[in-house]
Amino acid sequence: MGCDFSKYTACCMGTEEDGHPAPEDQVDGENEDNAVEGIELPRFHEFTIDQLRRATSGFAVENIVSEHGEKAPNVVYKGRLDNQMRIAVKRFNRNAWPEAQPFLEEARAVGQLRNQRLVNLLGCCCEGDERLLVAEYMPNDTLAKHLFHWENQPMRWAMRMRVALFLAQALEYCTSKGRALYHDLNAYRVLYDDDYNPRLSCFGLMKNSRDGKSYSTNLAFTPPEYLRTGRVTPESVTYSFGTLLLDLLSGKHIPPSHALDLIRDKNLQMLSDSCLEGELTNDDGTELVRLASLCLQSEPRERPNPKSLVAALIPLQKDSEASSHVLMGIPDGAATFPLTPLGEACLRMDLTALHEVMEKMGYKDDEGAATELSFQMWTNQMQETLDSKKKGDAAFRHKDFKTAIDGYTQFIDVGTMVSPTVYARRSLCYLMSNMADEALNDAMQAQVISPVWYIAFYLQAVALLAMGKENDAQMALKEGSSLESKRSTN
Numbered sequence: 001m002g003c004d005f006s007k008y009t010a011c012c013m014g015t016e017e018d019g020h021p022a023p024e025d026q027v028d029g030e031n032e033d034n035a036v037e038g039i040e041l042p043r044f045h046e047f048t049i050d051q052l053r054r055a056t057s058g059f060a061v062e063n064i065v066s067e068h069g070e071k072a073p074n075v076v077y078k079g080r081l082d083n084q085m086r087i088a089v090k091r092f093n094r095n096a097w098p099e100a101q102p103f104l105e106e107a108r109a110v111g112q113l114r115n116q117r118l119v120n121l122l123g124c125c126c127e128g129d130e131r132l133l134v135a136e137y138m139p140n141d142t143l144a145k146h147l148f149h150w151e152n153q154p155m156r157w158a159m160r161m162r163v164a165l166f167l168a169q170a171l172e173y174c175t176s177k178g179r180a181l182y183h184d185l186n187a188y189r190v191l192y193d194d195d196y197n198p199r200l201s202c203f204g205l206m207k208n209s210r211d212g213k214s215y216s217t218n219l220a221f222t223p224p225e226y227l228r229t230g231r232v233t234p235e236s237v238t239y240s241f242g243t244l245l246l247d248l249l250s251g252k253h254i255p256p257s258h259a260l261d262l263i264r265d266k267n268l269q270m271l272s273d274s275c276l277e278g279e280l281t282n283d284d285g286t287e288l289v290r291l292a293s294l295c296l297q298s299e300p301r302e303r304p305n306p307k308s309l310v311a312a313l314i315p316l317q318k319d320s321e322a323s324s325h326v327l328m329g330i331p332d333g334a335a336t337f338p339l340t341p342l343g344e345a346c347l348r349m350d351l352t353a354l355h356e357v358m359e360k361m362g363y364k365d366d367e368g369a370a371t372e373l374s375f376q377m378w379t380n381q382m383q384e385t386l387d388s389k390k391k392g393d394a395a396f397r398h399k400d401f402k403t404a405i406d407g408y409t410q411f412i413d414v415g416t417m418v419s420p421t422v423y424a425r426r427s428l429c430y431l432m433s434n435m436a437d438e439a440l441n442d443a444m445q446a447q448v449i450s451p452v453w454y455i456a457f458y459l460q461a462v463a464l465l466a467m468g469k470e471n472d473a474q475m476a477l478k479e480g481s482s483l484e485s486k487r488s489t490n
Helices: 049-055 100-111 143-148 157-176 224-229 234-250 256-264 282-295 306-316 341-347 351-361 369-376 380-397 401-414 420-432 436-449 454-466 470-489
Strands: 075-080 086-091 121-127 130-136 190-192 198-201
Touching: 049 075, 049 086, 049 121, 049 130, 100 121, 100 130, 143 190, 143 234, 157 198, 157 234, 157 282, 157 306, 224 234, 234 256, 234 282, 234 306, 256 282, 282 306, 341 351, 341 454, 341 470, 351 380, 351 420, 351 454, 380 401, 380 420, 401 420, 420 436, 420 454, 436 454, 454 470
Parallel strands: none
Antiparallel strands: 075 086, 086 130, 121 130, 190 198
16 A cells, blocks of 8 residues: 555545545445544445546556555555545456455445554445455555664664554454454555554455455465465464564564474573664563464464453553654654755745746656657647647746636647646646646646656645645655656666
8 A cells, every 4th residue: 555655635525527426425324433533534435447547547557556566466556536535546356356246245344444543445446347445545654664674763662562552453443343354464464654653454354356365475474274274263363463463573574483482492582673672671572472472372262352462462552642653763743755956946835946947847758749749730720739839838938827828728628639748837827826726636637647747746736735735735745856856866
């Protein structure tokens, strides 16, 4: 579910363009759990494939966020709905769920869950042979990244214990709602939200296929009873939770058999992450080892249930008053990626600077546009289209933004060509004319055409700032600066 997509939140509630109810519509009396931490989540919604194709820019490779990229059998994309809500879209292999009804029944059941410890399932798509799940988008990486592949600093002990507690609470909630089975629980299933709170992915509440395996990880980490029967049980989930406790203690993905040998030899020092020196007390380490050992019992009936795990983990919490982003070493919870000079100008809403950059840039980001124009220029219609574009460009250059809007609108309405630069230029003209909604729509259209063009994100950021949506704007600025920096280094 991704790590570096711009952080938009739900807004612009209403109905979809095609006349279907928007996923934000609420039905009185349904889904009482929809409120999560004071935020109204949309009720479960069945999307069309066209809606999800539009949200992911045509399932663009640039929007893939799953661990193994496009080589994965089931690919996860980052995306954004027409109302700007960020989403993660899991697109299943076409053979995974051949029959629609079992898939729909499973998805609808998981979609009824709403909890602050879960990455909540917002909807699905079951159209033809397409099977997709739609969930909340988590922008701040996985537990595996923060625990195993950290860059700036290792995860603190207090945060590790918060992860353990939040996951146990997620499993307890799911169990209380009749969804005790979780498939292939591991560090990649734990995602971090905008505030760096860890959440359990809803995707693991469904198998990757109707008849597929519940575990895709190394057999060394698989519950012993699953190896015998091929069936996942609530006790199997507890076993996998035990392997996660070992991950948190050691900072490595240690096979349970090896860890249990160290535990039997009372070699806690070998099992513990050396980065925790000075933070981890012997008592806390011993208690976590005890819990992990219980979860990894060979006899499933001897393993604790999620409720017992929650009760045992509460006393291990440290710095409970501190926000998760503070425990993660992000003092103000702000974006860690620095803005480029152009990003800083957009933050100041310096439209003059943006105009100068776009004027200098010209149309070099319109791949193939010049060729298509020259090939079709001989027709009267194309000559008129070219004239309207030239009219818009001349007015744009001289800052006659009303005339530029007219020229670009004539060009766009003909529909013969699609130009991200024209949409971007008209977006800036709208901003100059205090028409933020129109500017945002054009900037989004520019991004659909060119998913990794930083100018499209910068324009969205300025429009969002003009609309008073500062948090969303900050995330768009972060994305724009990231893309601009990547381009400059290539």
